[in-house]
Amino acid sequence: DDFRFGKDRRGNIKLLGEFCEQHGMAFSAVPRLELDGKPISSTTIRKIVAAGDLDKVPRYLGRYLSCVGTVVHGDKTGRRIGFPTANIDVESELLPPDGIYAGHLDLKGLRRKAMIYLGRRPTVTGGGERRFEAHIIDYDGDLYGEYLEIYITKKLRDDRKFASLDELRLQLEMDKAAALAPDA
Secondary structure, three states, X not given: OOXXXXXXXXXXXXXXXXXHHHOOOOOOOOOOOEEOOEEOOHHHHHHHHHOXXXXXXXXXXXXXXXXXXXXXXXXXXXXXXXXXXXEEXXXXXXXXXXXXXXXXXXXXXXXXXXXXXXXXXXXXXXXXXOEEEEEEOOOOOOOOOOEEEEEEEEEEEOOOOOOOHHHXXXXXXXXXXXXXXXXX
16 A cells, blocks of 8 residues: 555555556555564565574565575585585575575475575685575485575574585584474
8 A cells, every 4th residue: 555666656556546547457455464563565574584584584475485596507516525406596686694594495296395505605615606505305316407496494504614524514414404303
């Protein structure tokens, strides 16, 4: 009911209703939704995601935050340490802060749990371009070129640099256990 559009956001519900009436189109404004006495808005949702409070997102969206994109080739470091990842060329504009997350995706008709990484890979590269990678738990297959939607359900930990790839692999084992937990 407070929708605005057009140059300088001058258009409003009244103008939209008049336009629709002039052109024989049905129109009705939907009342603003509220949660805990506050309006549900894209601004509120963006703030929740930016803070990494992903467990709150379903209350506002009715679903978990999801990111979509195409699987592209990476440098295969994850595969070498026992945690192959699907490197996603993400189309989503709204991403949480760098870190390791639990999540899931539907793949070939089955829901699969996943560990999701967002960050600059400080252990591997010392920093660089931001990556979105997903280790799909108990899956081994070729996904290059596949278009995936990955739901991010819970933050597991912040990103950090490890002394070695072996140390990183041990932490990933713990992250996997956390991602498989019923509350993840």
